[in-house]
Structures are given as structure tokens and as C-alpha cells.
Amino acid sequence: MTAETVATTAPTAWDRARTLMHEAGRAGALAPVEVPVDDADGLTLAQDLVTLTSLPAFPTSSVDGFAVRGPAPWRVVGKVLAGNSPAPLADDGTAVEIATGGMLPPGADAVLRVEESTRTPDGRITGRLRETVEWRRPGEEAELGELLIPAGTPVDPGVLGLAASCGYDTLAVRPRPRAAVRIFGDELLVQGPPGDGRVRDALGPNVPALLRRYGCQVAPGAVVGPVEDTLDAHVAAIRSALAEADLVCTTGGTMHGPVDHLHPALAALGAEYLVNTVAVRPGFPMLVARVTGDDGRARFIAGLPGNPQSALVALASLVEPLLAGLRGRALPALGTVRLAEPVPGRGDYTHLALVHVDAASGTARPVRHVGSAMLRGLASAHGFAAIAPGTSGEAGARVPFVPLPLLPGERP
Ligand SMILES: Nc1nc2c(c(=O)[nH]1)N[C@H]1C(S)=C(S)[C@@H](COP(=O)(O)OP(=O)(O)OC[C@H]3O[C@@H](n4cnc5c(N)ncnc54)[C@H](O)[C@@H]3O)O[C@H]1N2
Numbered sequence: 001m002t003a004e005t006v007a008t009t010a011p012t013a014w015d016r017a018r019t020l021m022h023e024a025g026r027a028g029a030l031a032p033v034e035v036p037v038d039d040a041d042g043l044t045l046a047q048d049l050v051t052l053t054s055l056p057a058f059p060t061s062s063v064d065g066f067a068v069r070g071p072a073p074w075r076v077v078g079k080v081l082a083g084n085s086p087a088p089l090a091d092d093g094t095a096v097e098i099a100t101g102g103m104l105p106p107g108a109d110a111v112l113r114v115e116e117s118t119r120t121p122d123g124r125i126t127g128r129l130r131e132t133v134e135w136r137r138p139g140e141e142a143e144l145g146e147l148l149i150p151a152g153t154p155v156d157p158g159v160l161g162l163a164a165s166c167g168y169d170t171l172a173v174r175p176r177p178r179a180a181v182r183i184f185g186d187e188l189l190v191q192g193p194p195g196d197g198r199v200r201d202a203l204g205p206n207v208p209a210l211l212r213r214y215g216c217q218v219a220p221g222a223v224v225g226p227v228e229d230t231l232d233a234h235v236a237a238i239r240s241a242l243a244e245a246d247l248v249c250t251t252g253g254t255m256h257g258p259v260d261h262l263h264p265a266l267a268a269l270g271a272e273y274l275v276n277t278v279a280v281r282p283g284f285p286m287l288v289a290r291v292t293g294d295d296g297r298a299r300f301i302a303g304l305p306g307n308p309q310s311a312l313v314a315l316a317s318l319v320e321p322l323l324a325g326l327r328g329r330a331l332p333a334l335g336t337v338r339l340a341e342p343v344p345g346r347g348d349y350t351h352l353a354l355v356h357v358d359a360a361s362g363t364a365r366p367v368r369h370v371g372s373a374m375l376r377g378l379a380s381a382h383g384f385a386a387i388a389p390g391t392s393g394e395a396g397a398r399v400p401f402v403p404l405p406l407l408p409g410e411r412p
């Protein structure tokens with residue numbers, strides 16, 4: 001389907017559109033790069049994390065005390081701190097003082113806790129050994145060569161720590177996709193209150209912030225708008241964005257009004273539609289197209305509708321799965337919520353209804369102010385409850401849930 005085809009094609013079913021986007025992203029997944037472990041947070045593993053040593057790599061005391069050999073009492077013959085490589089304990093009745101994390105000397109057969117030790121009159125130590133083992137044996141956590149985490153897993157601080165602890169200096173990861181944003185609409189103001197037919201650009205601040213939360217890098221200068229409402233200006237704006245980005249998000253102009261130039265601009269750029277309209281409300285005229293660069297690599301253009309809530313629906317429905325694919329990640333799984341109140345369906349379309357989720361009970365309640373031109377409901381919601389085509393959401397029903405990319409502590 002080329003961009004000459006006007007939107008007379010049937011809209012793609014919403015769940016199908018998510019899968020299509022993820023597949024297209026995977027087909028164009030960004031090439032892996034090798035980065036220092038410290039720089040990998042938030043990226044995606046492009047290699048299996050296989051441990052380079054046993055964990056622990058050597059037997060380590062798990063308490064401060066004495067590593068002993070044979071029966072009590074013991075003569076203290078040395079000291080082992082964490083980081084030392086100790087000499088063997090050669091004789092029964094000897095011990096070394098040992099710190100937590102210290103390597104157990106060969107020959108030691110138990111560790112006595114310092115607080116459970118006493119001195120004998122001749123200066124030896126004695127005490128009753130616990131039944132439990134007071135050191136960690138090599139390989140207890142992982143054996144050398146064991147697969148700890150598979151490629152495709154998001155890297156988070158836990159993964160970083162594990163990678164370092166089992167010997168990695170660098171990791172092969174898929175980088176953050178580079179995103180650019182082009183805002184269309186001559187009616188938009190970029191400062192001051194709206195009035196006299198002009199509205200404030202809400203998407204210039206909103207879309208780049210969301211793209212970052214979906215894992216993109218958005219360079220300074222990568223957000224441009226409002227772009228003049230002419231076809232030439234649209235083509236030039238998208239072309240300059242394609243030169244610097246893996247994903248270009250445009251806002252507005254997805255319909256076929258007198259100043260909606262997106263479709264003709266895509267045709268002029270030789271773009272190929274992957275999805276052109278989706279059977280979802282709000283957000284129906286959303287689209288994603290692909291162009292192949294001179295370097296043979298695919299780049300993507302996501303046409304987000306101008307109505308602000310619809311733009312966000314398009315990000316959550318198409319762009320998030322596309323980015324997951326580009327980053328080498330799995331299609332984000334949808335959780336579910338239980339509806340606290342009925343939510344109407346939207347006929348043949350999926351209805352994405354903004355809801356507030358009660359953290360304790362997991363139940364979802366529709367928020368108010370949810371017109372597609374509104375942002376008030378969005379700013380108080382946790383995500384969208386998805387009401388399938390041909391159904392309506394009954395109170396008590398469990399339905400799929402598309403979360404907004406919120407951080408811990410937001411929207412308590
Ligand atoms: N004849 C029809 N008209 C419309 C239909 C339809 O089916 N038939 N669908 C409506 C739907 S649904 C949507 S969604 C919008 C999509 O329109 P566009 O993507 O072409 O967007 P615009 O026309 O440029 O703008 C729509 C609306 O949003 C405001 N807007 C645009 N950009 C911003 C921004 N950055 N910040 C804040 N507000 C913005 C703009 O002023 C308009 O009010 O089309 C319907 N029309």
C-alpha cells in the first residue's frame with residue numbers, strides 16, 4: 001500500500017495494528033552496540049548474559065568470625081580480610097580471624113561467629129559451631145557459563161549489578177531509537193493563553209516527553225513546529241527529520257481537510273503505509289509509514305492525530321509496540337483491570353477508555369473530561385481500559401489495560 005492510496009482502505013483492527021507495528025519494528029531493529037556496563041541502564045540486552053565465573057567465584061565467609069579447622073579450641077594463626085587470598089589452614093586446632101566476604105582458607109571446615117566465640121585462659125578461642133553453614137560455596141548462586149538473563153531483556157539497575165558481579169566490563173545492547181517530532185497546525189500558539197481562534201500547542205511539550213519515556217532519545221532541536229500549513233513545508237520538515245531520526249512523529253493533518261498535508265507529503269517522500277487508520281476510538285486516523293533510507297535502513301513516520309488525546313492513543317497503540325520492536329524487546333504485554341463501573345463500547349471499534357486504577361483493589365474507574373480534544377482526563381488517568389469491538393464493558397468485567405508510561409510515585 002503506497003501513500004497514494006487515500007484512506008479509503010478499511011481501518012486495521014486495534015490489536016492487529018499493535019502486532020503489525022511490533023513486527024515492523026523487529027524487522028528494522030537497531031544494530032547492537034557495545035557500551036560500558038555503567039552506561040547500559042534503560043537499554044536492551046542484545047546478548048545473553050552468561051556468567052563469566054561461578055558465583056561466588058570462591059568460598060566466602062558470610063559472617064565476621066573465625067574460620068576453623070578440626071575440633072575446638074583453636075589457636076589463631078592469622079587474619080583474612082575481604083580481598084585477601086589466604087594461605088591454607090594446615091593443622092587441626094587452628095583458626096584464622098575472618099571478615100564477612102573474606103575468602104575461606106583451604107582446609108577450613110567451619111566458621112564460628114565472633115559474638116559466639118570466647119577466649120580460653122591460654123588465649124585460644126572456643127565456642128559452639130552452628131548447624132547452619134556460615135559461608136557461601138562457589139557456584140551457589142550460579143555456575144560458570146550459566147545463562148542468567150536472555151537477550152531481549154530490558155537492562156535495569158538490577159541487571160547492571162548482576163552483569164558487573166559476574167565479570168562484565170561492557171555489554172552488547174540495542175541503543176535508544178532516535179526520535180524527531182514535527183508539529184503541524186497554523187492555528188497553534190507556542191506561548192501565552194489561547195484565544196482568537198488559536199489554541200496552545202499541547203503536543204510540542206507532551207509528545208517528546210512521552211517518547212523519552214517509551215525509550216527514545218530526542219535530541220535538542222529534534223522538535224520543530226508549528227510547521228507552516230503548506231505541502232512543501234511539510235515535505236521539507238519530514239525530510240529533515242528523517243535525516244536525523246529512526247522515528248519521526250508528526251502531529252495533526254492526518255485527515256483530509258483543506259490544510260491536511262500529511263498524506264500528500266508521505267506520497268511525495270515515497271513512504272509506504274504499514275497502518276493507515278485503526279479501528280479504535282479515539283484516535284482513528286492514526287498511521288505509521290516506512291521509508292527506506294539511502295543506507296538501506298528503514299525509518300518510520302508515525303502520523304499522530306491532532307486532537308491531543310488521540311495523539312496519545314496513537315503513541316500507546318502504534319508507537320510503543322514499534323519502539324519495542326526497534327529496541328529488540330517483546331511486544332509489551334497488556335495487563336488487565338476490573339471495571340468498577342460500566343464503560344460503553346464503540347460499535348465496530350475498540351474503545352480505549354481513560355481510567356483511574358485503584359492500586360489496592362486493582363479496579364478501574366473511568367475519569368471525566370475525556371473528549372479527544374481534552375487533556376484534563378488524561379492528566380489524572382493511569383491508562384486505557386480496552387473495550388473490544390462489538391462488546392460493552394460491564395461493571396465487574398476484567399478487560400485489557402494499556403498503561404500510560406508513568407513513573408513510580410506519579411498519579412498516586
Ligand atoms: N470530516 C471528518 N473530519 C474529522 C474526522 C472525520 O472522521 N471526518 N475525524 C476527526 C478525528 S476522529 C480526528 S482525531 C481529527 C484528526 O485530525 P487531524 O489529525 O487532521 O488534526 P488537525 O485537523 O490538524 O487537528 C485536529 C484538532 O486538534 C487540534 N490540534 C492539532 N494539533 C494540536 C496541538 N499540537 N496541540 C493542541 N491541539 C492541537 C486542532 O486545533 C484541531 O482542533 O479529525 C477529526 N475530523
Ligand code: MOO
Binds near residue numbers: 307
Ligand atoms: O480519532 Mo478522533 O480521536 O475521535 O478525535
